[in-house]
Amino acid sequence: MLDVDHIHKEFGTVRAVRDVHFRIDDGATFGLIGPNGAGKTTTMRMILGILTPDGGTIRWNNARVRYDSRKHFGYLPEERGIYGKMKVRDQISYFGKLHGLRDPGLTTRVNRWIERLGLGIYADRPCAELSKGNQQKVQLACAAVHDPQLLVLDEPFSGLDPVNADIMLAILNELKAQGTTLVLSSHQMWQLEELCTSFCIIAGGENRVQGTLDQLRSAFPTRIVRVAPSNEAVSNVLSAVSGAQQAAPMNGCVDYRMPADTDFASLLRSLVAVAPVTRFEAVEPSLHDIYLRAIGEAA
Amino acid sequence: MIDDLLTVFSAEFMRRIRSRPYIIGLIIGIIGILLFTRLPALVGDAFGGSSSIVVVGSPALTARAIPLLKSDYDVKAELQPQPITEPTLKEYDAAAAFVLTSTKSGLDVNVYAHDPGSMGVRQVRRALMPLQLALTTGKSSSQVKNITNFPVDVKPVASKFSSADQAELVRGIAYTLIFFLYILILVNSQLVTSSVAEEKTSRIAELLVASVDPVALLGGKILAGAVLALVQLCIWIAAATLGGHGSPPPHGSDSDNVFSLANLFDVLTPGVVVAFFIFFLIGFLQVSTIFAAMASLINRTEDLGSVTGPLAIPVVAALFIAIGALGTPDAPWAVVTSFVPIIAPFIMFARIAVSYVPFWQIGLSLLVNLAALYLIAVFAGKIYRVGMLLYGRAPKLSQVWSVIRS
Numbered sequence: 001m002l003d004v005d006h007i008h009k010e011f012g013t014v015r016a017v018r019d020v021h022f023r024i025d026d027g028a029t030f031g032l033i034g035p036n037g038a039g040k041t042t043t044m045r046m047i048l049g050i051l052t053p054d055g056g057t058i059r060w061n062n063a064r065v066r067y068d069s070r071k072h073f074g075y076l077p078e079e080r081g082i083y084g085k086m087k088v089r090d091q092i093s094y095f096g097k098l099h100g101l102r103d104p105g106l107t108t109r110v111n112r113w114i115e116r117l118g119l120g121i122y123a124d125r126p127c128a129e130l131s132k133g134n135q136q137k138v139q140l141a142c143a144a145v146h147d148p149q150l151l152v153l154d155e156p157f158s159g160l161d162p163v164n165a166d167i168m169l170a171i172l173n174e175l176k177a178q179g180t181t182l183v184l185s186s187h188q189m190w191q192l193e194e195l196c197t198s199f200c201i202i203a204g205g206e207n208r209v210q211g212t213l214d215q216l217r218s219a220f221p222t223r224i225v226r227v228a229p230s231n232e233a234v235s236n237v238l239s240a241v242s243g244a245q246q247a248a249p250m251n252g253c254v255d256y257r258m259p260a261d262t263d264f265a266s267l268l269r270s271l272v273a274v275a276p277v278t279r280f281e282a283v284e285p286s287l288h289d290i291y292l293r294a295i296g297e298a299a
Numbered sequence: 300m301i302d303d304l305l306t307v308f309s310a311e312f313m314r315r316i317r318s319r320p321y322i323i324g325l326i327i328g329i330i331g332i333l334l335f336t337r338l339p340a341l342v343g344d345a346f347g348g349s350s351s352i353v354v355v356g357s358p359a360l361t362a363r364a365i366p367l368l369k370s371d372y373d374v375k376a377e378l379q380p381q382p383i384t385e386p387t388l389k390e391y392d393a394a395a396a397f398v399l400t401s402t403k404s405g406l407d408v409n410v411y412a413h414d415p416g417s418m419g420v421r422q423v424r425r426a427l428m429p430l431q432l433a434l435t436t437g438k439s440s441s442q443v444k445n446i447t448n449f450p451v452d453v454k455p456v457a458s459k460f461s462s463a464d465q466a467e468l469v470r471g472i473a474y475t476l477i478f479f480l481y482i483l484i485l486v487n488s489q490l491v492t493s494s495v496a497e498e499k500t501s502r503i504a505e506l507l508v509a510s511v512d513p514v515a516l517l518g519g520k521i522l523a524g525a526v527l528a529l530v531q532l533c534i535w536i537a538a539a540t541l542g543g544h545g546s547p548p549p550h551g552s553d554s555d556n557v558f559s560l561a562n563l564f565d566v567l568t569p570g571v572v573v574a575f576f577i578f579f580l581i582g583f584l585q586v587s588t589i590f591a592a593m594a595s596l597i598n599r600t601e602d603l604g605s606v607t608g609p610l611a612i613p614v615v616a617a618l619f620i621a622i623g624a625l626g627t628p629d630a631p632w633a634v635v636t637s638f639v640p641i642i643a644p645f646i647m648f649a650r651i652a653v654s655y656v657p658f659w660q661i662g663l664s665l666l667v668n669l670a671a672l673y674l675i676a677v678f679a680g681k682i683y684r685v686g687m688l689l690y691g692r693a694p695k696l697s698q699v700w701s702v703i704r705s
Contacts, residue, residue: 081503098510
């Protein structure tokens, strides 16, 4: 279990992280979300021990993160780096060695990752000769060759084309199924929504909201009610609900934002009474909606 | 930590020993050494050897001159008076022709040479001086030679060497070793620097420091650099030995060649050789650690020169001070500078090679320089930890200082 307990970090006069705290259970997939400059990368670096928090503590399996525990961590940084002249196989092998792997197990694992990522034909070529997408696959292999207990991925989908993004997603799902604890940051909300079991949204270096998607949705104060057909009678009923606000219409439907505790069954009965309702939906807030509200850019 | 250091060390060693700059440096060094040891002989051969001469003159005169000239020159032929032309020299494979004539005031010598600069007038005059005196005094050449050959014995006072010749030879070898020290420290420190800069600019640094302690990363790199430098040194010494072996001895020289392994161990004691390796290691670790730390602050490889250039100045200064110290190893300035970190390894080694340095001075120098190395490693570790993750605008000196103080 990873326990991040009220950490903060300053760089000179800049307070990069003010107060971030969360707990991640073993095998969970955790989305760390926030706008640019929110403190995600700094938080990840502190989790990995690259930076030391100025205050607060980080514990992995109830012990402070030390170099020996870091051997069980993997990291895919946002700024991807690679030894251009080193062969793909040697590069993955080197990072395996840095995490304590030795032959014969090392070679087996390196070969398995090369095969898993479809890098077989490039295995003995210098990394600089690979496309950007394939280089990112090599970087993922470097981060995960030692089967880490905790894998931290900073913007793993950035720069990937749709095909490679799907491959990345599939591999992360495999790691998740194996029980690897994943910490991800991404601006691709739909991918995180699909992958993660819990989230923490940070902004300005501090926690805004955290929890599972269900918990975050439950705490969300409004719902979008989507009704078809879109006509005056329907609009009159919807606007009569206390706290209702019209939202942008969509595909012949009328959308209204309503308090989450609205009696939607009673509302449907009222609508049926005034119009031939063909569609009625109380849309759960998406992660995107929750994110925008948490960082203060939406109601 | 040690495991990480060894992993980084072996990867770095294998990566760099196969790298183009290292191989090119090694080859250029070997070529340079071979040229240094072989070129004089090759150039000499091409022009018949600068000491190969023909002696021209009346048989009575040349018969008296040739025994005197033989100690300094390789006399190829004795010729009757005749005009000297290029074909004459070529025919006898000689670099010069000494044309001797007897006059009222003694001897008159005309030298015809391919390279007039290589024919020292003083040397010619010294060689033929007994003949000149014989002609002007009426004594025989051997009598004059005996008269002028009065004993001169140089007695060493608190000197390491039994003779002036040995002192000269050791100075020559020490000079060469100091130059090796300079090249090895500077070139291999630059290679460590390039490696750090490559990892920083290729952005792989963050991945590395997430996997290993930055100090182990830096340590592994520097140790690999030290071992690579030692490999380079051993190959260069072997090249010098092979290059020197079999090359024709300078005419009139007692030794086979100046820089051979046999000579090296004849004249340099094991203590001096050990001192060379110890001071090489200390010097290399000091310089390369500073270089590596500063390289971690750059964002573009193009900036590498501007960072390492100023840092190389003390090393260049150390080379010149050490060469000076070979002549006056006990001068106050040599003693003082042999304690100053970064430059001390060069100067203390120079002093040890050519004089008896008191043990307390060697001990104090080692102590000061090891303490300096420890401080450099601590400060460099701090700079490296921060520098490797620092992108964007290059930090100001005040910011670097605040990192060191933190």
